[in-house]
Amino acid sequence: EVQLVESGGGLxxxxxxxxxxxxxxxxxxxxxxxxxxRQAPGKGLEWVSSIHGYGGDTYYAQSARGRFTISRDNAxxxxxxxxxxxxxxxxxxxYCAKTLSGTSxxxxxxxxxxxxxxxxxxx
Amino acid sequence: QSALTQPASVSGSPGQSITIxxxxxxxxxxxxxxxxxxxxxxxxAPKLIIFxxxxxxSGVSNRFSGSKSGNTASLTxxxxxxxxxxxxxxxxxxSSTTLYVFGPxxxxxxx
Numbered sequence: 001e002v003q004l005v006e007s008g009g010g011l012x013x014x015x016x017x018x019x020x021x022x023x024x025x026x027x028x029x030x031x032x033x034x035x036x037x038r039q040a041p042g043k044g045l046e047w048v049s050s051i052h053g054y055g056g057d058t059y060y061a062q063s064a065r066g067r068f069t070i071s072r073d074n075a076x077x078x079x080x081x082x083x084x085x086x087x088x089x090x091x092x093x094x095y096c097a098k099t100l101s102g103t104s105x106x107x108x109x110x111x112x113x114x115x116x117x118x119x120x121x122x123x
Numbered sequence: 124q125s126a127l128t129q130p131a132s133v134s135g136s137p138g139q140s141i142t143i144x145x146x147x148x149x150x151x152x153x154x155x156x157x158x159x160x161x162x163x164x165x166x167x168a169p170k171l172i173i174f175x176x177x178x179x180x181s182g183v184s185n186r187f188s189g190s191k192s193g194n195t196a197s198l199t200x201x202x203x204x205x206x207x208x209x210x211x212x213x214x215x216x217x218s219s220t221t222l223y224v225f226g227p228x229x230x231x232x233x234x
Contacts, residue, residue: 113168
């Protein structure tokens, strides 16, 4: 059974940093691209970032580029999202998601999702 | 502002069929068939219910079907059931540096 468990969320002040983690199990982690998708309170879904199964290629939404960094540790079956220079508009539940098909995050889908980690940015 | 457009809400009675539209552009939905739909119940994570415009993942009811014409994709729920009451999001791969775009979501209400 595929399981994705996010951790690391919390309340931070504007300008602060936070690192989200996602532990994966139930599948060959390195064989699949992984992504982060966020959802602001009462709002819709927004793709944030994706990373190739081997970790070499990364992709970011315009809102995340230059502030967020996605990474993975295939030996530990872990996905990470480093959030820097946080803004109030980054307040959201951050979901990690496994792609459907394979190692490339391109032309794929978010097959399995974690339960989400809430990040609140407020002074 | 979402890159894709969906109606805010759609409702129907049990047993009826409803259709949710999702309109994009020639840069996303109109450019390829990497269109998907996600179901989200309150307080829960989204669930993939349609991919490649019209394919269902294993375990998803065949009451859910998808289609596409031009820049518009559609999700049809047949034989509406109380458990179908949820938010539904369309999504499309894009060829730009923004890999994926979502619609704003449609709230389905079973009357």
